[in-house]
Structures are given as C-alpha cells and as structure tokens.
Amino acid sequence: MPISEIIQAIKEYEKIIIHRHVRPDPDALGSQGGLKEIIQASFPDKKVYAVGEDDPDLSFLITMDHIEDNVYKDALVIVCDTANQPRIDDDRYQLGSRLIKIDHHPIVDAYGDIRWENPNASSVSEMIYELYLAGRSEGLVMNERAARLLYAGIVGDTGRFLFPSTTQRTFQIAAELVTYPFDRTGLYQSLYLEKDRIARLKGYILQTFQLKPSGVCTVRLTKDILEKYEVSANETGQLVNVLGEIEGMKAWAFFIEEDDLIRIRLRSKGPAIHKVAEKYNGGGHPLASGAQINSWVEAEEFTKDLEAVCLSYSEAKKSDDS
Known part of the structure; x- marks a missing residue:
C-alpha cells in the first residue's frame, strides 16, 4: 500500500524535502507545511525542508526554506498537491534520491517512485491527516502547528466545506483537527x-459580467484593468469564486493577462471542465481547474x-430528468 511505503520511506531517510505546486493555495501550503511539521515533531533528528517560492499573501501559514542544490543528495523528495510535473514549484525535485507523489487531482501524470493518488479526497491536507493516522503506531506525531496548517488546507480546498468534495470523512477529520488549540478565528480572518482594492475589482466584475445562454461567463482582466485597481495577477485567485452564486451560471473563466501569457482560472457548478483545461496547457479538478494561453x-x-461542454451537460441533464 502506498501509505505504508511512504511511512517507511519517511522513517528511512535523514533528509526530506517537500515540494508543492506553483502559485500555491492554502491546500498546497497546508499539506506541505503540515507534513513538514508532523515529520519534525515525530523525528526531531531528521532534517526537513519545505521549498518553493514564498507567497506574501499566505505567509501567515508558512514561509519557505531556502536550500542549496547539494542538500538534495541522498534526500527523500515528496511532492504534495501537484498533478503533473511541469506545475511542481522548483524543478530541483528531480535531484533527490527518491520521489514520492501525494495528490488528489485526477491522474494525468504518473510520476514518482511511490504514488499515492486519491481523487476522492477533499484535499491533500485531508490525505496528510490520513497518513498521520496510519503512521501513529510507527511514531508519527500530530501537534498544534500541523493541525492548524492541515485545517487551513481543508477549509481552503472545500470552500469552507461548501464544495461537493466535502464528505462525512472531511467533517470527521476537521472535527479532530480543531481539538488542537490553534486560533481558528484568527486563521479564518487571515484566510x-x-x-x-480587491473588493473594488470584485465590484467591477459583478457590474460588468455577462452570462451567455449556455451558462458560461468569461471575465477578461487585462493588464490595464489590473493596473487600474492595483491588483497583481497572483491576487486574482481571491476573485475567482465571486460569480459562483449567480443564478444560471454553469461555468466561468477568468482570463488574466500577464507579460508573456494569459492565465485562466476556471470554475464550474456541474460540468466537468478539467478536460478543457488540459487541452490548453492546464488541468485540475472537474469543477476547479486552470490553464494558460x-x-x-x-x-x-x-x-x-x-460552451460546448456546458451545452452537453445541460442536454444530458435534460435527458436524465425526462
């Protein structure tokens, strides 16, 4: 079983380096940081690093370690929450002695010497808690810092427990995590x-969006618009769910213009959109994906x-209802 193999690998290696995807969200950082905290609490003599670019907006969760290339020699590398290799933050992940993938996206890239892939999990943070439970008899220890990070990751990837990926097991794990005395109110406020300026751009989006008969809405955030509202391309991640409660909305895409490409943040309330994202240099979940053009x-x-995907979805639903 992958979980037992991962636990044994963690016990075996003295150096462990944990990666996650570029442009991290709370689950990427929560699972990465939570796993680091668990390993450090369990095996204080091991050297454990979390690497990647720092995100100033999420620095209240964790800041990254900065290490030299030679640290990867004879190290175990674990990649969290990353479906395919091009999205791994810091390509030095290839320099380690052994590579582990822990992910909950649909499987598109079977990389790694050990792979634990569970598309049914709400988040990789949820999976890391399951790893801890499976490894308690092997010496794995949970602490307040790890619990806070994993809880943040679960909250982030479930949309505060509103998304369909939230299961009974998700609630059970969340209930166990909140028994640790971290500041939940402060965590929510920070998240x-x-x-x-984000609120003003949100207002602009709500005033100008147009919903197509297919149930699709697209929003173009050009460099000029971002400059006008003083919002960075990375910060647009805070805006992507603003259209989620609009009646008749089936799927929506934010086109964010950057210097050398146009990034797409894509969401759905039913149609599976990840295949469209994969066609355009991206991927993700059936209801939440990203791409670039x-x-x-x-x-x-x-x-x-x-639009074709949404129309097919509507036709299939009509057929099911009739």
Missing part, C-alpha cells in the same frame, strides 16, 4: 481578509470549447 484569439477558442 478571508480582503484588501479594499498565448493570445485573445485563443481565449475565443477556449470559450467555445467551454
């Missing part, structure tokens, strides 16, 4: 506190493909 002409092509 969802909103800067005024190189021109506004491609944006039109992407929109047509997204």
Whole structure:
C-alpha cells in the first residue's frame, strides 16, 4: 500500500524535502507545511525542508526554506498537491534520491517512485491527516502547528466545506483537527481578509459580467484593468469564486493577462471542465481547474470549447430528468 511505503520511506531517510505546486493555495501550503511539521515533531533528528517560492499573501501559514542544490543528495523528495510535473514549484525535485507523489487531482501524470493518488479526497491536507493516522503506531506525531496548517488546507480546498468534495470523512477529520488549540478565528480572518482594492475589482466584475445562454461567463482582466485597481495577477485567485452564486451560471473563466501569457482560472457548478483545461496547457479538478494561453484569439477558442461542454451537460441533464 502506498501509505505504508511512504511511512517507511519517511522513517528511512535523514533528509526530506517537500515540494508543492506553483502559485500555491492554502491546500498546497497546508499539506506541505503540515507534513513538514508532523515529520519534525515525530523525528526531531531528521532534517526537513519545505521549498518553493514564498507567497506574501499566505505567509501567515508558512514561509519557505531556502536550500542549496547539494542538500538534495541522498534526500527523500515528496511532492504534495501537484498533478503533473511541469506545475511542481522548483524543478530541483528531480535531484533527490527518491520521489514520492501525494495528490488528489485526477491522474494525468504518473510520476514518482511511490504514488499515492486519491481523487476522492477533499484535499491533500485531508490525505496528510490520513497518513498521520496510519503512521501513529510507527511514531508519527500530530501537534498544534500541523493541525492548524492541515485545517487551513481543508477549509481552503472545500470552500469552507461548501464544495461537493466535502464528505462525512472531511467533517470527521476537521472535527479532530480543531481539538488542537490553534486560533481558528484568527486563521479564518487571515484566510478571508480582503484588501479594499480587491473588493473594488470584485465590484467591477459583478457590474460588468455577462452570462451567455449556455451558462458560461468569461471575465477578461487585462493588464490595464489590473493596473487600474492595483491588483497583481497572483491576487486574482481571491476573485475567482465571486460569480459562483449567480443564478444560471454553469461555468466561468477568468482570463488574466500577464507579460508573456494569459492565465485562466476556471470554475464550474456541474460540468466537468478539467478536460478543457488540459487541452490548453492546464488541468485540475472537474469543477476547479486552470490553464494558460498565448493570445485573445485563443481565449475565443477556449470559450467555445467551454460552451460546448456546458451545452452537453445541460442536454444530458435534460435527458436524465425526462
């Protein structure tokens, strides 16, 4: 079983380096940091590092370790919450002695010497808690810092327990994590506190969005618009769910213009969108994905493909209901 293999590998190696995906969200950092805290609490003599670019907006969760290339020699490398290798933050993950993948996305890239992939899990943070439970008899220890990080990851990837990925098991794990005395109120405030410029851009989006008959909505955040509202491309992740409660909305895409590409943040309330994302240099979950394109002409092509998926979904639903 992958879980027992992962536990044995953690016990075997003296150096462990943990990666996650680029442009991290709370689950990426929560699972990465939570796993680091568990290993350090369990085996104080091991050297454990969490690597990748720091995200200033999420520094209240964890800040990254900065290590030299030679640290990877004879090290165990674990990659959390990353479906495919191009999305791994810091390509030095290949320099280690052994590679483990822990992920909950649909399987698109079977990399790693050991793979634990569970698309039914709400988050990788949930999976890391399951790893801890399985390894308690092997010496794994939970502490307040790890519990806080894993809880943040679960809250983030379930949309505060609102997304369909939330299961009875998710609630059970959350209930166990909150028995540790971290500041839940402070954590929520840090996760969802909103800067005024983000709120103003959100207002612009709500005033200008247009819903197509197919149930698709696209929002173009050009460099000029981002500059006007003083919002960075990375910060647009805080805006992507603003359209989720609109009646008739089936799927929506945010096109974010950067210097050398157009990034797409994609969400759905039913249609499976990850295949569309995969066609455009991306991927993710059936209801939450990302992609990237190189021109506004491609944006039109992407929109047509997204509309086709939504129309097929509507037809299938009509057929099921009749």
